[in-house]
Amino acid sequence: MMIKTLFFVLTLLPFTLLGKEQHARWLSNTFRIDPSIKEVTLFIERESSSVPVVLIKPDGSKLYYQRHPDNVSWASTPERDVITLWKPQPGPWQATGKIAGEHGITLLSVFHLQMDALPTRVFQNEVTQLNGQLAYKNTTLDANYYLDGLSLKALLYAEDNNADKDAFSLAPLELGTFKDDGTGADTLPGDGIMTAEIIFDALPGNYLFQAEISNGVLARYVQNKVLLYPQPVRARFTTPDSSRQWRLEFETDSDVLVDSLTITGELINPLEQSVAISGQGRSIDLPPALQPGNYRWRGRAYVTTMDGREIQIKLKDQVVRVVPPLPGPDENHTLAATSFPLWQQWWLWASAALALMLTVAGVWWWRSRKGHQK
CATH class of the missing domain: 2.60.40.10 (Immunoglobulins)
Structure with missing residues (x-):
């Protein structure tokens, strides 16, 4: 199994050691990035329906949601900015905007997405429950907070080297979504353990199973190969x-x-x-x-x-x-008039009346002709 890394929570570091200035720098939303950091993600909570923040680098230049270099990835919601910086400039950074004081800014570095191992032998349409968690060493993190606006999904990719294969057959099959809200297969809400019920609804064959989290900024996964056996x-x-x-x-x-x-x-x-x-x-x-x-x-x-x-x-x-049962050979198929309601018997009475009229007319014609012959 190949495990890709996500991010782990770091402590916000004001760039001065004086207590009075620490408080002032916190209010001004300033934080320091250490030279050893190669990649960092910022979770910045904003006031509702506010515009994205502006980042000020240590050299005084600015980064914007709609204008930033390629080493910056930026996703924004009505209440949050999620910004990933690759090889960020060391030193004091500042975020300006309507930042929510209750949550402020959180810096994230490396943490792991851990996932239950799949069985060694998996069958077509087998149902299994898988647990996943975000963790640093032995500490489980609050998935609901860090995955807010994201989703952790289980995907199945067909392994096929045929270049002529159509795009629909090569598209991943979504098997399930992991949740930590106490619904579905999840037993306890908010415990950091995300659970999904996975149904391997695919044809037998070789596949790549992948648990993936992505929003354009965070894109990490756990994956391994799986051979799907016929449904037993x-x-x-x-x-x-x-x-x-x-x-x-x-x-x-x-x-x-x-x-x-x-x-x-x-x-x-x-x-x-x-x-x-x-x-x-x-x-x-x-x-x-x-x-x-x-x-x-x-x-x-x-x-x-x-x-x-x-x-x-x-x-x-x-x-x-x-289908309805077939009638038995000894059943009487004759439909008696009494078996119909009176309002459905008009055609029987009409047929009888017509037959009587034809009989009377025939007798009258025969007698009339016989009288002429005499």
Whole structure:
């Protein structure tokens, strides 16, 4: 695994040692950059909806949000400037503008993005939880503060040396977003541990997995190669029998232990009624398919691999069309008039009346013709 570095919090250093002048310099938003610093990032908190600050270098020249040299990267939001300086000029710097006194200026140097290691064998559509944190040595930093306005994402890049491959197939697949707010897979908000639920929804093959944070200023990542194996559990529906009974059947590969297979999911019938489905083994009986139409299924499989690792697989969402049952051979298909409501029987009465009129007309014509012959 290759780990790229981010930034670690440094102490603001006023460029004078006198206590009285320290306070004055703090109010004037002055800070010192040591000659040993090769790269530094400034987090500058501003009053709401204020314009970006102006940086004054030790030699008196100025840096602006929209005008700065190539060794400066600058991102700005309505309340914050994030500025990275490469090979900054040593000495006292000053920031001018409507800087929020409560937060002021924070200088950042090297810290690390740490990430849980991926399993050595990953399956297609496997679901796993990964934790990440910003840390310096053994200290976990407040990710919510330093990642404000940024996002930490898990991406999957296909490894393909074919130059003719189209751009869409080479684009990274976003697997999930890490959060530290107590929602989703994250257990405790604000503890500095960011958590994401990752679903490897991609075709089997070789990939580059990357956890990445970037906003144009901060761009660091953790990455490693991963070989995605075929999905080891697959589901299929049987056809409902004459009594409308049917079931879910599961096919497993030799990579997993069949006896450990557990299924949970949800089946939604054509009336939009949801039924929880769960069971163990290769077959699960389903509620009778009494309503013809589309049945929607989504679920997950929990199974143990041959090497003893417990995994979770997101099963493919399916839509199954159930047709009405065919009539039996001994059923009477004659439609009696009494089987229809009266308002639907007009055509029967009209047909009978027409037949009667034709019969009467025929008899009258026959008698009239016979009378003429006499």
